[in-house]
Amino acid sequence: MREVAIAGVGLVKFGRYDGQKGRPYKDIYELGAEAIIKALKYADMEWKDIQVAYGASMFGGLGVPNQCTSRLGMPGIPITTVEGACTSSQQGMRQAYLDISNGLYDVGLAFGVEKIPPGLIADTLAPVWQLMMGFNLPGAYAIETRRYMEERGATEEDIARVAVMERKNAIMNPNAFWYQGPAITVEEVLNSRMIASPIRFLMATANADGAAAAIICSKDKLKSTAKTVTIAASAHATAPYGYNVLGMSSHEKVNPKCTEIACKELWEKSGYGPEDMDVIQLYEAMASGFLWDAEDCGFCGPGETARLVKEGYFEIGGKKPANTDGGLMGRAHPTGATGLAQIIELFFQLRGEAGPRQVPGAKIAFNHCHGGGPNGLCHVLKR
Amino acid sequence: MTTNTKKQVPCRDGLWNTPSSPGEKPQLIGSKCSDCGEVFFPVNPVCNNCQSQNLKEIKLSRRGKVWSYTTVMLAPPAYKGPVPFDLGYVELPEGVNIYTRFLGAEPGTFKIGQEVELDIDVMQRGAEGNEILGYCFIPVRE
Numbered sequence: 250m251r252e253v254a255i256a257g258v259g260l261v262k263f264g265r266y267d268g269q270k271g272r273p274y275k276d277i278y279e280l281g282a283e284a285i286i287k288a289l290k291y292a293d294m295e296w297k298d299i300q301v302a303y304g305a306s307m308f309g310g311l312g313v314p315n316q317c318t319s320r321l322g323m324p325g326i327p328i329t330t331v332e333g334a335c336t337s338s339q340q341g342m343r344q345a346y347l348d349i350s351n352g353l354y355d356v357g358l359a360f361g362v363e364k365i366p367p368g369l370i371a372d373t374l375a376p377v378w379q380l381m382m383g384f385n386l387p388g389a390y391a392i393e394t395r396r397y398m399e400e401r402g403a404t405e406e407d408i409a410r411v412a413v414m415e416r417k418n419a420i421m422n423p424n425a426f427w428y429q430g431p432a433i434t435v436e437e438v439l440n441s442r443m444i445a446s447p448i449r450f451l452m453a454t455a456n457a458d459g460a461a462a463a464i465i466c467s468k469d470k471l472k473s474t475a476k477t478v479t480i481a482a483s484a485h486a487t488a489p490y491g492y493n494v495l496g497m498s499s500h501e502k503v504n505p506k507c508t509e510i511a512c513k514e515l516w517e518k519s520g521y522g523p524e525d526m527d528v529i530q531l532y533e534a535m536a537s538g539f540l541w542d543a544e545d546c547g548f549c550g551p552g553e554t555a556r557l558v559k560e561g562y563f564e565i566g567g568k569k570p571a572n573t574d575g576g577l578m579g580r581a582h583p584t585g586a587t588g589l590a591q592i593i594e595l596f597f598q599l600r601g602e603a604g605p606r607q608v609p610g611a612k613i614a615f616n617h618c619h620g621g622g623p624n625g626l627c628h629v630l631k632r
Numbered sequence: 633m634t635t636n637t638k639k640q641v642p643c644r645d646g647l648w649n650t651p652s653s654p655g656e657k658p659q660l661i662g663s664k665c666s667d668c669g670e671v672f673f674p675v676n677p678v679c680n681n682c683q684s685q686n687l688k689e690i691k692l693s694r695r696g697k698v699w700s701y702t703t704v705m706l707a708p709p710a711y712k713g714p715v716p717f718d719l720g721y722v723e724l725p726e727g728v729n730i731y732t733r734f735l736g737a738e739p740g741t742f743k744i745g746q747e748v749e750l751d752i753d754v755m756q757r758g759a760e761g762n763e764i765l766g767y768c769f770i771p772v773r774e
Binding site: 381387396445446 | 703
């Protein structure tokens, strides 16, 4: 295994590219190509330098990643399409990382792209009869949230505080959906309309359009070794028996969650622990997910996240800054691009390029991503 | 169950048994692993816990307790019933949790731990005017 660096990244601001209300129209392929071009430019590399690529889209459908890369010219290299629900593009990055660390290739590309309208989207996570019964993603999160509140004593106000914290960060992030948007208060969150109790509108991520790309390479291929960011460890797990399709606890079983399995492996492999991390990313399509993720990843004990959020522990300037780019509450959720967007924020933080969101002197970073299936991915990045 | 002349079809065969006598009530059908004892719903050919293929079909208890729930305010794409509606899990004595709708009470009035029992209802109208049946759990009223 050799060291693997992130050479460059590209993001297309998360938003709506639908041509409505004065917004620009861009198709999904253009969005993907734009992120790739930005990443190449950042890495000071050319299209012909890429030896392998992993392209992701969750809802895009047939052939979307290849149609994105074809906007740059068909390169003849292997391009694999990755779909792993909300972890899709981070799974792609992990594959590129594995290829390069094992010496199969020297330079790889991972990218993710999505274009999805607001509202509930028909999905294939459940059999038709369950869809007819009303299976839906916010609902599944809501069921888990109610159970979490019952078992660990969290309140709706605790969930609202996560949304408020993340929105505050997004306002400072030019790539976030809510960049320069209004700040929100706990009262506003608690007064926003109910989607699936206890989840309210402002506790839910917004579907969005967007794209993210990263060039991954062996260290000798870097065009500049200043502020090199490496992937120190990577782990990926699916849930064992006892969990539903979203990896949520549909049974009272003792098996660990996929997040817990991945984190255990990650901490063992990396030699680091949660206490060593300067800045972190946690995945939460609904704000309540932040509460259990912080606990499942080992950043605090069972039921402790709510108090820590209240004390400002996870804010920029707090002891363990989290989701500094706005997280899913503020960055929003072009599903296929989200996993890489998380990594890209940590990359900016480690290189000291996060502007007003910068965590001073950040050297080691942690990422958690979660997707239906279910699957959980964790990474440690290091400067 | 509604009574009319429309043909009624289950949303999926094999989820529950059709009563053979008037006094009998429908029950969900699960699988029990003969090796490790775990119970599954719906019927599963392989034990998710120990991967044994030595499973037998069992009729599951009609009564259980609300494990968790949500009141859904937006209709998902494939759902044709009333909105809002309650969705969640019921914990059965066999140790299996069942994904279900909760009906028979105002949405939002169920409580974790509340006793509920199985019912079969018309979920939506299908092709050719058929009524599509689903299962749900309703409050126990003695």
